[in-house]
Amino acid sequence: MPKHYRPAGKKKEGNAARYVTRSQAVKYLQVPLKVFRKLCIFKGVFPRDPKKKVKGNHHTYYHMKDIAFLKHEPLLEKFREMRSYEKKVKKAMSKKNKDLAERLLTRKPTYTLDMLIRERYPKFIDALRDLDDCLTMVHLFAALPAIERESIQPERIHNCRGLSLEWQAYISRTHKLRKAFISVKGIYYQAEVDGQKVTWLTPHALQQVMPPDVDYKIMLTFLEFYETLLGFVNFKLYESINLKYPPILDPRLKALAADLYALTRYVDAKDQTSGTNDEESELRLAQLQDQLPSNEPGALMNLVVNAAFVSEDDEETKACKTLFQNKTFFLGREVPRESLLFVITSFGGVVSWEGDGAPFDESNQDIDYQIVDRPTQSHKFISRDYIQPQWVFDCINARLILPTEDYMVGKVLPPHLSPFVDNEAEGYVPEYADTIKRLQAAARKEILPMPGAEMDDLDNAHLLAEGIIDRAEAKEAAERKRKMAIDEKQFHQELKMEMKGMQQTADTSEIKKTGEEDDADDASPKQLTNNDEDMAMLTMSRKKRGLYNAIQISNQRKKANVDTLEKRKKNLKKNKETSSD
Template structure:
């Protein structure tokens, strides 16, 4: 006879605990519990056989992990300090309240960075959300009701400008896309691709249906993370940290000591697709670093200067005032009455498209007053899509690349990948291909409808 299992003592459900029980075990309120989970990187985990779908579950190992955190004592100390200040304020003891405010308890999150990111590459892989959050708060106004202080906004601005300075010095920007949400960027840092979103510099209105306390907890941790990353990155390029942002950018560039890339490829492994991808990244890196070398740009007032300056300087270009005789390109986004013969006039989209395709595109389609070509997203793999835009075909012809050859290589990779799949994954892949086939059919119907409408508009009679 086998060993009998006692009900409620063993099994999968015993390994999970509800949110209420976890809070009571840690002696924390809801706000403190959420804050501790965010800082420690602990998230809810539902069991496969969930009894109550309305409850939130955590793994017992995660709760034990939280129980040994040193911040628990600091949270209780802060609660006690707040109660003392409230009591002194009610008793109108101003001297005691001021003394308590001067001796406010403080804590550090540096030990959490060492726990969550044992290697610097781990921190870089988690930098996407951190940069997006910091850039978001850098464009937000301060608000006492939501506890968004002026110091938080200024710290977010400073950390973003410091990271931006490193991107310019190291020439790390690889892609950028103008979207409705904002401007997407992608940079390559120590072989790691980092993608983030920067809002447009318009007046921001804070929505009322957002829990800002949770966002501010993330922001607090991301400030510590980005400060650590900036320190390491500036150390590698030979610049002191924190940098003096009032100094011209050209002075930082002249003082930096950017290490040379040392990529060595063994011809024996040139057929390996991963090696080809690394080699392609190396070629794109070299093309981006020298894209605007020798060009001097003047940026119009109506253009997004904060974005264009980052891309142009990261691609070895220079920025100069209008009265400079060395200006070769003037970026404008409005009709120009008077032009000069010694410079080219282009729309801002030309800079972004040149960066994305790693080639100096013809300027004629980007002249002021002309309808600019479609702004294609560099984050979409059009080789996998059912429709390849005509603009992409034109650019690939300019670069001397063969679309059909690339499609044939992709199909060969797919066939080799299907051979290595298990039966379960192969069935899942087949269902995915079926949904993609329906999507292609829908795109083709829309394309035929557009062609029919264009023909009817051109022949109204």
């Protein structure tokens, strides 16, 4: 009898019944693979890993419940309908029944993904949580060229661009941007919306490379879903700040490709009007309150609501809002305008740029900073700083107006550090991160000792007394201590080995007692500590032992990374010294 024999008529059980391979699923749903793929993407159905892979290791398995979930999807029927519709049109065309074909074309079956979004994200917060990929994709497509061959329609590109700008306008208006980072891959932004950290990547505003070995159909299917999702999210967000969605933009600005500015202006304008309205109503309420008896609940409620609205901005938002307050920026022709416009306005600055549609021109006296990205600046206004764009990003990541000397035109820039890295957890703190930290501390009117001062200090307690325990430094100190202990131990061991060796040479010829009693006692505690780890390892279960080893390996890898960094740094320093000498 084969191992997996099941009598005829007996139902499958366990993983064999619960999981199906993809081809089984496609057969079960009676759809082509193309449609299955589309459905999976729209419905967010993904393969799952069964404990036991009945059909073999090289298959993808879907849970039967997921497949049943797809089977009951109305969209499935819709896709079938569309297929039959296409056949009808084709038939009419080939029979030269132009009339019918035209009539058919007027009632092409369409579908929307609204309910799917509701289904996948029952709460708004769920949608925000899953927004990272959506934003990245929409921003990416906003930068792509429309390609007829790959059926990337220009309308979709426009739509993507619109959606991304609307999102950016909201973020900058509500000052929700927290971090921004210029990487080689593009510019990363992180915003905090409703307590959710949303991170997205926008490619550099340059001609993008379209690789040929990419299936754009899959990407477009994803994009279809993400466009809808972002549309609804934007609607909800705009509604939350009392704005109409979709916004109606100034056509002149739009034509000048200053969409973001147009949007922000629209948002601001609406907000101001609503703000004034609020003020008015508040005034009237106050007047009313004098007339009304003091325990009128309605008025109070209203007041409370208003107060709540005001205090909605948390600490961080306030900090972000005021970072560039009362600062005026002017962007040069060569800097990425859209990105800087977004970043600076979301941190409370006022921006203009060189070109049409700018709110004010270069000769404006209020301008504090002019952002340029060229080797030299020929004509300079004395009243303003000419800085490189990295300054803005470093400032917002540090939440601090950094000194502009290092960022002046033509200077070699200090390194641009990622705000997403927890330096201490990583175990390596770049030099510039330290500098920024010190500046931040200075801004908070705290005094951090100079880096060299506590380098010699190995005493942890002393550091504690100072009340400024830098974790990394403490670690370093501890490590040194440990190293010393290890050295000591090694020394002892060597001593011991020597003794033993002498003993061994002594007792070659005849059998005699080896070693003195006290010596053995002396050695044993060290051996004890040495062996303790191995001993404990012995009694661990296999699973735990594996886990332990894995943790050790990952720690070692991390440490190796840090070590290489430190080694490189040392080498660089050495090279610098030799070159200066």
